[in-house]
Amino acid sequence: MSTSHSLSGNAVIGQSGGPTAVINQSLVGVIEGLAGASCIDKILGAHHAVAGIVKNDFIELQDIPAERLERLALTPSAALGSSRDKPDADYCNRILKSFEKNNIRYFFYIGGNDSSDTCRIVNELAKADNYELRCFHVPKTIDNDLVNNDHTPGFGSAAKFVAQAFIGDNLDNRALPGIKINIIMGRHAGFLTAASMLARQHADDGPHLIYVPEAAFDLEKFKDDVAKIYGRLGRCLIAVSEGIHDKDGTPMMTKLATSVEKDAHGNVQLSGTGALGDHLADALKDHLGKDTRVRADTFGYLQRCFAGCVSQTDAHEARLAGRKAAEYALADDCDGSIAIQRVSNKPYEVEYKRIELTDVAAKTQTLDPKYIVHGNNIDPSFKDYLGPIVGDLPVVESLRVH
Amino acid sequence: MSTSHSLSGNAVIGQSGGPTAVINQSLVGVIEGLAGASCIDKILGAHHAVAGIVKNDFIELQDIPAERLERLALTPSAALGSSRDKPDADYCNRILKSFEKNNIRYFFYIGGNDSSDTCRIVNELAKADNYELRCFHVPKTIDNDLVNNDHTPGFGSAAKFVAQAFIGDNLDNRALPGIKINIIMGRHAGFLTAASMLARQHADDGPHLIYVPEAAFDLEKFKDDVAKIYGRLGRCLIAVSEGIHDKDGTPMMTKLATSVEKDAHGNVQLSGTGALGDHLADALKDHLGKDTRVRADTFGYLQRCFAGCVSQTDAHEARLAGRKAAEYALADDCDGSIAIQRVSNKPYEVEYKRIELTDVAAKTQTLDPKYIVHGNNIDPSFKDYLGPIVGDLPVVESLRVH
Missing domain, CATH: 3.40.50.450 (Rossmann fold)
Structure with a gap:
């Protein structure tokens, strides 16, 4: 013009x-x-x-x-x-x-x-x-x-929120061991979910598994992944993007909502705000035993507008x-x-x-495949990219209690 | 001894x-x-x-x-x-x-x-x-x-987290108006849910409604409460304790899970992590129309261990x-x-x-009834009690956009 x-x-x-x-x-x-x-x-x-x-x-x-x-x-x-x-x-x-x-x-x-x-x-x-x-x-x-x-x-501030949430939740999960799933925003891109990796400060710190939409999600592999970590550490902290989908591109949020087992009344769970986390938690309980301590949180809107982070x-x-x-x-x-x-x-x-x-218009960037490890984790090199964007994070001390 | x-x-x-x-x-x-x-x-x-x-x-x-x-x-x-x-x-x-x-x-x-x-x-x-x-x-x-x-x-730090979350979420709800429900920890005592009131800084700031376990919860009154605020402001931010129950003491988390309407497949929702918020959101959509923008978040474990708050x-x-x-x-x-x-x-x-x-052993303190207003809100005087415990909060600016 x-x-x-x-x-x-x-x-x-x-x-x-x-x-x-x-x-x-x-x-x-x-x-x-x-x-x-x-x-x-x-x-x-x-x-x-x-x-x-x-x-x-x-x-x-x-x-x-x-x-x-x-x-x-x-x-x-x-x-x-x-x-x-x-x-x-x-x-x-x-x-x-x-x-x-x-x-x-x-x-x-x-x-x-x-x-x-x-x-x-x-x-x-x-x-x-x-x-x-x-x-x-x-x-x-x-x-x-x-x-x-x-x-x-x-992104940097939302990533900081996710990292600080995981720093705390990793310590929470250490104190009261069990399996914890956290659902993070991001329908198509896994950057924010991947940011959870910044929470790792000490050996065996979580998140131990990270699932992003860029890698096809397989429920059976997920259950095996978690079982291995849980068997080794007695606990497992998991970051899951809300946008994970199977190899055909069907969102797990939809897929799990229509294929889950029925309860004692013959009723099936529906999708909802916390549904993806709940479905994954139920799948893990089925796999590892009903008495396994499994919890799920969905971070929701707090990720984008929390005041003071x-x-x-x-x-x-x-x-x-x-x-x-x-x-x-x-x-x-x-x-x-x-x-x-x-x-x-x-x-x-x-x-x-x-x-x-x-x-830039109407195009979507996704996570570089080089950062995605085994479809269930994020490479440590992602920290070089992410660290300067997020800035300083709380440093935590450990008694190295086993 | x-x-x-x-x-x-x-x-x-x-x-x-x-x-x-x-x-x-x-x-x-x-x-x-x-x-x-x-x-x-x-x-x-x-x-x-x-x-x-x-x-x-x-x-x-x-x-x-x-x-x-x-x-x-x-x-x-x-x-x-x-x-x-x-x-x-x-x-x-x-x-x-x-x-x-x-x-x-x-x-x-x-x-x-x-x-x-x-x-x-x-x-x-x-x-x-x-x-x-x-x-x-x-x-x-x-x-x-x-x-x-x-x-x-x-409590003070968890209350600070809840207040900062609501400060941000109130602004989020102003920017993209609709109905937002946030579920807060506290099975028997409503202190933490009541702490959401600290988020109010400007006229018409949310939370507009606060439901604590100390007041019996009535689903019909809830729907009317929300409809009134939503009709007046075009939005409504709501703090709900996970422990709300009806006048007979039945937790709403249980009650809603067994009495909700069925979906197109004739299936009923079950309880889960995000279930209470989802059930309340569904009830509001039924009441106000399916196109009403209603969202629910459950703050979960972040409230107790978030690093840096x-x-x-x-x-x-x-x-x-x-x-x-x-x-x-x-x-x-x-x-x-x-x-x-x-x-x-x-x-x-x-x-x-x-x-x-x-x-102190095995006894439970609950919120003083003087702080509970109409069973759906917290009196401003609660700030005198709570303010010093929580300390300074982020102060936000407004363009006073209607």
Whole structure:
């Protein structure tokens, strides 16, 4: 799209999809990046993302004092409100109409791969309509599944939560031995589940087994895997992605819900929030004996918005991703997405590159197979990748009680 | 029991029941309190509590360097290992035999009301046997349900976890409105569930409804309660204790599992880890329409051992409770339990009193009815009680988006 550098008008920012602990950092980053630009009139926040845009439901953001912005940046979840709407062409046309009506010339959309696709469609419609518009996608997802990104804002803090949860739960499982299954978010990508490996500090620390969606799940092998660890250690801590599926791609959540054994009343269990963990626990009890102590927890929403568990690296990068999007949009005649790419690991350093919207839109990154061991674990080398993103974790002491 | 102040021999410490984030503080407190006492030969840790005592499975603790003790104190869960064993008279006799065999003259048992009862029984058996023994119970329970205590070590940190989880989840629920149910630990006492009220910082912040086991639960009233809030705010965040029961005392976890509607296959849901939340969510969907966005999470074990979420007050008090038990045992010819009692609220100050084992053993404290409002909420005055125990919480900023 051909635009001048001094394209004047209003800017709008939206926050889309599942909230994270640092998505407000990116919001504040965009606001800071736009502050003082003479070509920007109002900085608008879209209430509940695209849903607010099509309803002309905006809040003005340009006059918020710096100290309030800073508190906002430290606040988890999406302060503007979010949306699960996945706009089709017609919806995107309504977005464009709202932009034209409100003289919005800068569009910043903080979200995952669906959100980048919305950016792409709106951008293409604007071009076709000869409406000058700069569209920037700012990455965000705890799933860490955006292509062309080393990692994504939101993931580091969620991974820190998972790691801290496993540090505690491993000690809990040591104190009261048994089998413990923890179900982690991530339908298609296993990054967050794999992050549980950071909990290992001492010999025989859990998680002892890690199952990600990138490896086909086999219930019989699972039972054998657990039986071996349990036989050796008298306990077993297991990280399981909610998205595990069999070799044909059928999610275990569905499969187990329809093939489980009946109870004394001849009734079968259904799927539900805690169902995957419960089904796996039942399968293990059948295999190892009804008296085996087996428990399952599903971490649920706590993973993405827990207040007070933020990776400082993640917070910093989320802020900069937003700021860079604003700077690119103001400085150059361009659209795109901000991609975080690792320049070096020691010392850890990243750069914030502009990539085309089509380079990220609607694509899904998954865990590199080199990190997946025997389909039931994560290689120690994953820590080199993950460690700097998560930052310092609580270090625990052990009495080395057997 | 008549003993001299210079009763000489070994000491043993055990950690019992569900672990907490600060139970190792109490362990270290006892060790510190005994350190240097000429009448103490070895300080033994019982591996897995009473189970280790009867198996002569001990670890020596008297020579651990101070800096390692300090790291141990900061480590969640029970470093000695714990046990769910609830000793009967015969089991307690075996404990006493182990004490006699190992010349154990000081017994410190860190645990809840069952553990204090074990102390009481062992103490009485020792008296009957004319075996000189000093028995001290050190309070610990995230349930906060010990009588004659203002509150108990472990509760403050678990309450902090629940509050921080709700601070985040309230913002999550604001961003993506719907109905969210969170199931909190506590079979008989609602303190931990009530702690969710600390998450309220701004107008209309959740939790909007709080259900504790101290108030009879009525499913029809629950559905009406939620419908009202949901109608007014377009969202509803709900804290539910796992121990809620109907007016006849039947746990809802059991009741809902046997009386729920059948699915398309004519099958009924069973109980499980996430079952209570799922059943309540299903009931709300039936009431408000299948398209209503209803989610449920069960916080599970994360509440008691999450690494990196500790109330400093709780950590300090857990340490002192252990130290005081050692000091009482060494200084006076007495047995007992350490009771934390509040001396003043502003400034917050507690004392560590010695009470008789029979004053705490096998009794259960529940939430004062004055804090329970309409059977579905917690009075703001509960914050005066709870605030100092939990300490500072993350303060969040709002754009006051409607």
